[in-house]
Each structure stands twice: as C-alpha cells, then as structure tokens.
Amino acid sequence: MDTAAELTLTRPDDWHVHLRDGAALATTVPHTAAQFARAIVMPNLKPPVTTAAQAVAYRQRILAALPAGMAFEPLMTLYLTDNLPPEEIRRAREAGVVAVKLYPAGATTNSDAGVTDIRKTYRTLEAMQREGVLLLVHGEVTDGEIDIFDREAVFIERVLEPLRRDFSELRIVLEHITTKEAAQYVAAAPRHLAATITAHHLLYNRNAIFTGGIRPHYYCLPVLKREEHRRALVAAATSGDPRFFLGTDTAPHPARLKEHATGCAGCYTAPAALELYAEAFEAAGALDRLEAFASFHGPDFYGLPRNTTRVTLRREAWTLPESYTFGEAVVKPLRGGETLRWRLVA
Ligand SMILES: NC(=O)N[C@@H](CC(=O)O)C(=O)O
Numbered sequence: 262m263d264t265a266a267e268l269t270l271t272r273p274d275d276w277h278v279h280l281r282d283g284a285a286l287a288t289t290v291p292h293t294a295a296q297f298a299r300a301i302v303m304p305n306l307k308p309p310v311t312t313a314a315q316a317v318a319y320r321q322r323i324l325a326a327l328p329a330g331m332a333f334e335p336l337m338t339l340y341l342t343d344n345l346p347p348e349e350i351r352r353a354r355e356a357g358v359v360a361v362k363l364y365p366a367g368a369t370t371n372s373d374a375g376v377t378d379i380r381k382t383y384r385t386l387e388a389m390q391r392e393g394v395l396l397l398v399h400g401e402v403t404d405g406e407i408d409i410f411d412r413e414a415v416f417i418e419r420v421l422e423p424l425r426r427d428f429s430e431l432r433i434v435l436e437h438i439t440t441k442e443a444a445q446y447v448a449a450a451p452r453h454l455a456a457t458i459t460a461h462h463l464l465y466n467r468n469a470i471f472t473g474g475i476r477p478h479y480y481c482l483p484v485l486k487r488e489e490h491r492r493a494l495v496a497a498a499t500s501g502d503p504r505f506f507l508g509t510d511t512a513p514h515p516a517r518l519k520e521h522a523t524g525c526a527g528c529y530t531a532p533a534a535l536e537l538y539a540e541a542f543e544a545a546g547a548l549d550r551l552e553a554f555a556s557f558h559g560p561d562f563y564g565l566p567r568n569t570t571r572v573t574l575r576r577e578a579w580t581l582p583e584s585y586t587f588g589e590a591v592v593k594p595l596r597g598g599e600t601l602r603w604r605l606v607a
C-alpha cells in the first residue's frame with residue numbers, strides 16, 4: 262500500500278450535490294467550493310427547479326454565496342415532472358443547464374412533484390436526447406410492496422432497462438448506486454450509461470445505521486446496504502472503469518429534522534468529502550485510482566474539459582467539527598466530532 266504523506270491530484274468535481282437555497286447557501290457553497298471545481302446541483306428545491314429561468318436564477322444565488330477569491334462553477338439541472346414541456350429543454354440547454362433529474366414521485370426528499378409514470382415524460386426525453394442533455398436518475402421504485410433494500414435492483418429491471426431500449430442515444434447517469442446489481446448493470450452496459458458513487462456507500466454497510474442505537478446521520482436514500490454490496494461498490498469505484506465517478510450526494514438537513522421520529526434522509530458529507538473518499542480508496546489499497554474516479558471520469562462522460570488546477574490531501578489526523586450553522590438551524594456532518602486520517606490542504 263502507498264504510504265506517502267501527501268497525495269496531489271487534479272482538482273475533482275462533485276457530480277451530485279444538494280446545495281439547498283436561501284440562508285443554507287452560506288454554509289453549503291463554501292464547503293463544496295473548497296473541495297471541488299464544479300458540481301452538479303440537484304434541483305429538488307421546494308418548489309423544484311423546472312424552468313430554464315429558475316435554473317439561471319438559482320445559479321445566481323449560488324454564485325452570490327461564493328466567498329470572494331474562491332472559484333467554483335455550479336452546473337445546473339432541471340427537475341423532471343410529468344409535464345415538463347419538451348420546448349423547455351432547448352431553452353434550458355441554451356441557458357447552460359446540462360442535465361435533467363428524474364425522481365420517481367415519492368422516492369426521496371422533496372420528490373412529491375416527481376414522475377408518476379415514465380411514459381408521461383417521453384416527449385421531453387426525446388428532446389433531451391436530441392439536444393444532448395443528460396438524464397440523471399434516482400433509481401428506486403416507490404412501490405410500498407417492494408422491500409426497501411430491493412428498490413434499486415427492481416428499478417433497473419422495471420424502469421431503467423426499458424427506458425434505455427427506447428432512448429438508445431440518451432446519456433444517463435444512475436445516481437448514488439448502492440447495490441452489486443447496479444454496479445454490474447452499469448459495468449455491462451455498452452454505452453451512454455454511467456453511475457455516481459458516494460463516499461458513505463463506499464465506507465459503510467447498513468450496520469452503521471444501528472450501531473449502539475439508531476443513528477440518523479447515517480440514514481440516506483437509497484439506504485445503506487449489506488456488506489457484499491459495499492464491497493461491489495468499492496470494486497467498481499477502484500476498477501478504473503470510466504463509467505464510475507464521484508458524486509457525494511451531500512444532502513444537508515437541519516439536525517433536529519434528522520434526529521426526529523420521521524427523520525429526513527440525507528448525509529452531509531461536503532465538509533470532508535475528499536477525505537472520506539481517500540479513506541475508502543486507501544482501505545482498498547487503491548489510492549492511485551482516486552484521481553481518475555474523482556477528476557477524470559465525470560468530465561469525460563459529461564463531455565466537459567478536465568480541470569487543470571490541483572489539490573493536495575495530507576495524511577494528518579484532525580477532528581471534523583460536530584456541527585455547522587445552517588440558516589437558523591445547525592447541520593451535523595457525517596463523522597462530525599470524529600478523527601479523520603486525511604486532510605485537504607487549504
Ligand atoms: N440522498 C438523500 O437521502 N437525500 C437527498 C435526495 C436524494 O438524493 O435522493 C436530499 O435531497 O436530501
């Protein structure tokens with residue numbers, strides 16, 4: 262195993278973040294911008310981002326929250342609904358929107374406006390295929406009859422496979438994959454399909470949610486799975502296969518809404534994202550594969566240039582703060598108050 266004290270890599274991008282809006286941006290934007298050059302900003306606001314004009318205005322609010330002297334490029338997305346007009350896709354692309362996000366209705370945080378039947382969106386998907394706008398997917402079925410641990414695998418069979426047959430030129434990212442079925446499916450797909458993998462799904466299995474009592478800060482969707490799935494994700498992320506790349510799915514919620522009888526889904530990982538990925542890759546003896554996963558595969562799939570600046574991680578124990586202010590509330594990061602082995606050099 263490589264035991265060098267420092268690791269320097271091309272500055273990575275985060276291909277899946279939730280920055281939220283309003284006062285939250287003062288916390289989330291500096292955290293993500295400290296680590297990443299660009300980020301795919303998810304559109305699940307209340308109300309969701311469904312027009313080019315809303316995406317442009319949201320982008321302005323994000324940039325207004327960027328501290329002076331920091332460079333960061335938010336890459337904007339629209340939220341797919343049953344009635345997102347196909348005409349909006351061209352306007353969105355011209356406004357710089359790079360992708361549209363599919364949330365099955367009811368699948369996750371702020372997904373009430375999501376898609377109830379994929380067939381209702383076909384004319385819009387055709388427009389996306391034509392315009393070169395990517396489709397990003399929260400890949401879980403919402404059928405209450407299906408066990409929560411099986412919802413990703415069933416989504417692939419029931420929704421994703423038929424969708425890919427009908428739109429063979431549409432570029433699709435299966436977001437935050439959590440199962441060996443998803444990793445195998447993406448690895449076997451000949452073209453136009455990729456997947457993001459979070460740091461927490463590389464580091465933890467579902468035991469983490471229940472160690473010594475219920476731990477709401479480890480609850481996210483899709484929920485952590487068995488160890489065999491975590492291992493399959495680590496194998497995919499460290500394989501060098503360009504279809505797998507970094508997407509933290511950093512998803513902050515006020516701590517009181519996570520430590521709650523019906524706690525919100527989402528792990529806040531932005532403050533130590535690269536540190537957590539480095540830990541996972543090091544544990545797999547694959548630190549030399551981190552740069553391609555974090556900095557090359559994402560822009561290559563999106564058809565964007567790779568970054569040219571660099572960041573350095575140092576092997577240095579430090580304690581991650583337990584909480585951060587988050588508008589009027591506080592947000593507790595994953596591993597807050599604990600010691601991390603890697604530290605991003607400022
Ligand atoms: N991942 C999560 O558990 N939550 C995300 C939504 C999502 O990405 O599904 C959120 O917005 O809070």
Ligand SMILES: [Zn+2]
Nearest residue numbers: 369399482483
């Ligand atoms: Zn999701």
Ligand SMILES: [Zn+2]
Nearest residue numbers: 279303510512
């Ligand atoms: Zn997400």
